[in-house]
Amino acid sequence: MSTPALSALDAIADELKQSDQILFALDYDGTLAPIAPQPELAAFPSPARQVVEWLSQLPGVHVAIVSGRALEDVKARVALPLIYAGNHGLELEGPDFAYRHPQALERTPELTEAILAINHDISGLAGVRLENKGLTASVHFRNAAPEAAQAVASILKRHRPSGFRLHAGKKVIELRPDVDWHKGAAVCWIMDNCFHHTRAFAMGDDLTDEDMYISLPEQITVCVAEHRATHARYRVNDVDEALELLRFCGGVIAAHRGAGQGQRPR
């Protein structure tokens, strides 16, 4: 059972003070940016950008944006010098490292072939759109009639190449390589390879973010969702509360490290 984070600020502050290094692993859509009717319209709101930039500049703080979007897509939207994990962590990039999951990379020819066939079959479905994300593909139906969901599922089942899995998300079905890797594995990889003795704060809104909470049971994990069972220890209701929590965490860290709060965004 998760605890409302904004009712547990003292406990969260105590946890933040336990380590000199903190990695914030933050999902983008539905966590930092409100869900948009079309994914390409999900802009990074200015207040969230200011808070994330401020956090990333605090001493001992590292910020990773961990998204289901293609790495280049989320990086262009956020446009800050941070760590990025795209395609649910299959591709990672930081100031001095880059990683792409080797088995996912090997399977791109099969994916490309499947994309051609899927695009052909969805062409008659109004409001349905395929997004090619390089190592994965997503078929979005947020703007389609409700019955389109079933049609999209059938088309994807028909064209799913071997070695790939289907994942249902919020008005989207994704085709992903069936490799033992997810957002949680990616965050652990970043912690193991880039930082030592780091505490993590992981926050996201979708089912794929549960892998982060399960992989980081001792860390500060926050689910952005009003009603849903979650493995996260804490919960906030929406993107506004998520931002309020990040602002609070930054304030605690700044005060604890004597960094001052002169640049604290409102």
Ligand SMILES: [Mg+2]
């Ligand atoms: Mg999300």
